[in-house]
Amino acid sequence: MxxxxxxxxxxxxxxxxxxxxxxxxxxxxxxxxxxxxxxxxxxxxxxxxxxxxxxxTKEDLFFDRQDAAVQSLGRVVASRREGESVVDALRRDFYEALDERDWRYGIVNGADDFFEMVVESPSLRARMREMGELRKEYLAQVLAEETDADPDDPTPRVVAALVVALTHAISMEYLQRLRAGESHAAILPAVRTAVEQGFELLRSGIGDYPA
Structure with a gap:
């Protein structure tokens, strides 16, 4: 059976x-x-x-991996190594995604074609915005559980918003340069620099949260 x-x-x-x-x-x-x-x-x-x-829905067909996309940041935080901060765990995961050519941060060949279809469709743009909000909510929930935060404590929500904004900014920088005609290989060094600088800026704000 x-x-x-x-x-x-x-x-x-x-x-x-x-x-x-x-x-x-x-x-x-x-x-x-x-x-x-x-x-x-x-x-x-x-x-x-x-x-x-x-x-x-038809949008679910287009974003067939939306559950994984929404939960990816939260899962990285929840499964981080002992003593590893949010900044270190997510930066490590970002670099691993680049090395493995994984889609989870949107930095892969063909991402510009995918994004072009989103730009051209109002319903896909709306769904992508919704997924961004769900991504923040899921990460905030994980952070609250990891830190046993009080329901009135805004810290998990603020940190989640910062993390999602950072990863989105790096991904959009990559997409814009890809759409401008630069090759994937030519952009990658700049992406790695942006990851390092971006997460160092994040660290300056949230430190080793959650300690």
Missing amino acids: AEELGLRERKKRETRQRIADVAMGLFMLRGFDQTTVADIAEAADVSVNTVFNYFK
Whole structure:
């Protein structure tokens, strides 16, 4: 029974990923607003109902990894090494993402195409703003739990806002230069410098929080 359930869950994950991959291919080809859920269902060889079983909205298809994106900063903080500050943990994770060419900070080849579609669609812009707020809320919740903060203590919310603003600023700097025609490889040294300077500025404000 356990093997059967495991196989069923794996097939569900595979179906979900296939639908998301097909959807992104169509979005890249036709544009987000010009692609319908029916188009995606037909291309993925599933019914429209099946698409909605996995994704509540078309925006969910575009941001198919939104849960991971919203929770990523909080998870880094919650799983940081013993004695490691928020600044050190997040800076280390940022560098690891760069080295691994991971998408979680938006600094990867092709990010400009993704961002261009967001810019062109009002509903995607709205969803991205919403995800930014959820990202702050989730990180603030983790910080409050990690420090056993009083509900009236604004520190976790303030720190979360600073962290999200910093990571967003670095990612946007990368995107702007990428869209201006610079190559990914040419921008990376400047990104690393921005990470170092940005997190040092953050440290000057919050120190080794949470000690």
